[in-house]
Amino acid sequence: MTPSLSPAVASSSVVVADRCSKWYGQVLGVSDVSWKLSGGIIGLLGPNGAGKSTLIKMMAGLLLPSRGALTVYGENPFHDPGVRRRIGYAPEHEQTWDELSALELVTAMARLAGVPAERADKAARDALEQVGMVPAMHRRVRGFSKGMRQRTKLATAIAHDPDFLLLDEPLTGVDPMARIDIVERIKQLGAAGKTVVVSSHVLYEIEALTSDILVIYRGQVLAEGNVYEIRTLIDRHPHRIRVECDRPHAIASALAAEDHVVRISFERGAVVVETRDPDRCYDQIAAAVLSAAVAVTALSSPDNNLGAVFEYLTGDGGRR
Amino acid sequence: MTRYEVPSTAAMIRTLAGVTLKRLGRGKALWIGVMFAALPVVYAGGIRARSARFSTEHLSHLFQLSTLLLAVLPAMFVGASVGEEIEDRTSTYLWSRPIARWAVLAGKLVALTPIVVALSVGGWLAGTWAGSEAAPPLASILGLAAGAIASSLVVAGIAVLVPKHGMALTIGYMLVDLFVGAMPFSLQQLSVTYQTATLAGFSTDPPSTVTSVIALVAISGVWTAIGVTRIRRLEV
Numbered sequence: 001m002t003p004s005l006s007p008a009v010a011s012s013s014v015v016v017a018d019r020c021s022k023w024y025g026q027v028l029g030v031s032d033v034s035w036k037l038s039g040g041i042i043g044l045l046g047p048n049g050a051g052k053s054t055l056i057k058m059m060a061g062l063l064l065p066s067r068g069a070l071t072v073y074g075e076n077p078f079h080d081p082g083v084r085r086r087i088g089y090a091p092e093h094e095q096t097w098d099e100l101s102a103l104e105l106v107t108a109m110a111r112l113a114g115v116p117a118e119r120a121d122k123a124a125r126d127a128l129e130q131v132g133m134v135p136a137m138h139r140r141v142r143g144f145s146k147g148m149r150q151r152t153k154l155a156t157a158i159a160h161d162p163d164f165l166l167l168d169e170p171l172t173g174v175d176p177m178a179r180i181d182i183v184e185r186i187k188q189l190g191a192a193g194k195t196v197v198v199s200s201h202v203l204y205e206i207e208a209l210t211s212d213i214l215v216i217y218r219g220q221v222l223a224e225g226n227v228y229e230i231r232t233l234i235d236r237h238p239h240r241i242r243v244e245c246d247r248p249h250a251i252a253s254a255l256a257a258e259d260h261v262v263r264i265s266f267e268r269g270a271v272v273v274e275t276r277d278p279d280r281c282y283d284q285i286a287a288a289v290l291s292a293a294v295a296v297t298a299l300s301s302p303d304n305n306l307g308a309v310f311e312y313l314t315g316d317g318g319r320r
Numbered sequence: 321m322t323r324y325e326v327p328s329t330a331a332m333i334r335t336l337a338g339v340t341l342k343r344l345g346r347g348k349a350l351w352i353g354v355m356f357a358a359l360p361v362v363y364a365g366g367i368r369a370r371s372a373r374f375s376t377e378h379l380s381h382l383f384q385l386s387t388l389l390l391a392v393l394p395a396m397f398v399g400a401s402v403g404e405e406i407e408d409r410t411s412t413y414l415w416s417r418p419i420a421r422w423a424v425l426a427g428k429l430v431a432l433t434p435i436v437v438a439l440s441v442g443g444w445l446a447g448t449w450a451g452s453e454a455a456p457p458l459a460s461i462l463g464l465a466a467g468a469i470a471s472s473l474v475v476a477g478i479a480v481l482v483p484k485h486g487m488a489l490t491i492g493y494m495l496v497d498l499f500v501g502a503m504p505f506s507l508q509q510l511s512v513t514y515q516t517a518t519l520a521g522f523s524t525d526p527p528s529t530v531t532s533v534i535a536l537v538a539i540s541g542v543w544t545a546i547g548v549t550r551i552r553r554l555e556v
Contacts, residue, residue: 057412057555057556060412061415062412062415062555062556063556064555081326081418081419081420082418083418084416084418085324085325085417085418087416089412089413089416091409091412091413093412095408095409095410096413097339097410099342099343099346099347100339100342100343100346104342108335108338108339109413109417111331111335112327112332112335112413112414112417113324113327113417114324114325114327114417114418115324116324117331140346156413160324161324
């Protein structure tokens with residue numbers, strides 16, 4: 001049976017998920033999620049495979065719930081194009097129309113989102129300017145680094161001035177400087193009255209954006225509310241940061257003597273730092289990159305420890 | 321609230337067709353397609369090099385070669401484009417936007433079907449000119465064009481249904497279609513290439529324009545309906 005939502009509840013909220021479940025055959029995406037989003041910036045936090053992307057795709061109108069109901073602005077986004085014009089979606093995956101330049105791509109996406117032809121070029125240029133991609137906007141996407149792709153994806157999501165943004169792992173693989181830019185941009189969007197859902201498997205990325213989080217684990221909502229409670233649990237575990245660059249040893253040298261660094265290891269073309277103080281560590285990595293003129297190609301957090309915290313929460317009965 | 325309205329379907333189809341053509345122009349597929357389309361010219365040139373006379377039998381072989389291209393060109397352009405859009409998940413960008421999903425299919429067909437028609441018919445025209453220094457019968461041109469359109473629609477439907485390896489599968493289907501069309505049973509009525517040859521006047525059976533047109537519309541209509549139904553429900 002499909003639960004029905006009260007029209008008043010559905011229309012006053014941006015998102016209402018009512019006992020929403022999604023399966024891919026035998027594989028569980030999300031299970032029995034009930035959640036209401038009224039506005040602001042919210043971080044969707046969970047380890048890889050937790051169900052974050054599934055929930056985001058349902059909100060973007062790409063997936064239908066297998067059971068239950070999910071509405072955006074009171075409508076079903078899968079079936080209602082009218083509500084999708086209010087949504088800006090940046091997917092997690094990198095595939096896009098690589099043969100096009102960034103400007104052509106964003107212009108086409110703006111047109112497809114309803115921006116009239118005569119205004120699409122300006123809307124695209126404005127969006128690319130906001131994400132700092134103007135210098136590369138005439139280059140084809142095929143040659144872009146991961147960070148440039150992330151910025152371009154963000155531009156495609158904001159070019160049509162949507163009310164509701166869905167950003168799936170927008171900071172993955174972005175270098176420290178770009179990370180700061182993107183975080184600032186997302187905060188500005190939130191301050192401008194947009195509703196923004198940002199997913200990540202790294203708490204510190206979410207924490208830089210908002211204090212409101214929804215924690216998902218194994219397809220279920222484990223906790224909803226303030227980020228600082230979760231952070232306390234996270235901080236008990238070392239946090240891993242992986243930096244892909246041309247001179248991993250230069251970054252390792254800069255961090256080796258720091259008391260918060262638990263361990264440093266090297267992989268091919270990368271250094272992995274385990275730290276008990278990720279905030280400081282990110283700052284020091286950025287400083288080391290600038291002072292030693294290291295060329296960083298990717299920065300990520302293979303944060304298995306978050307999974308350990310979720311296991312702990314689950315074992316503890318979670319917050320539900 | 322966002323300033324923009326839901327765009328018209330016609331505007332969406334135009335935009336999607338424009339993007340499809342731009343992407344095609346920057347890839348290699350178009351040039352490979354042109355090379356395939358030139359095969360009838362190579363055949364006709366070979367015949368002319370060996371013999372001064374380009375017989376009716378040679379013309380018939382040339383047409384068969386052109387119908388063989390119907391197994392390749394629609395798959396190369398339409399099958400690959402539709403299949404990759406779904407399989408590479410670039411469709412997530414499209415379907416999160418306020419457009420009807422079938423418009424994606426329509427945009428690709430509007431852009432790519434004329435190219436398939438131009439290459440198929442162009443190869444046939446160039447081949448007959450290279451062989452006989454004369455234009456082929458008008459019915460053969462129209463028949464081949466109708467076959468190219470029908471093949472494109474069939475291929476689009478199959479590529480939506482099975483996007484993975486869309487090009488290979490659609491080439492396989494069209495080769496089976498050629499085989500079915502060559503069989504002397506009523507089953508051949510279901511073959512696009514058989515109906516194309518009949519319409520073009522190159523079938524051993526008596527020509528029946530109306531029957532062939534109805535058959536081509538029915539076959540391509542069924543596959544298009546399958547494709548549209550599937551794409552409306554497809555989750556990515």
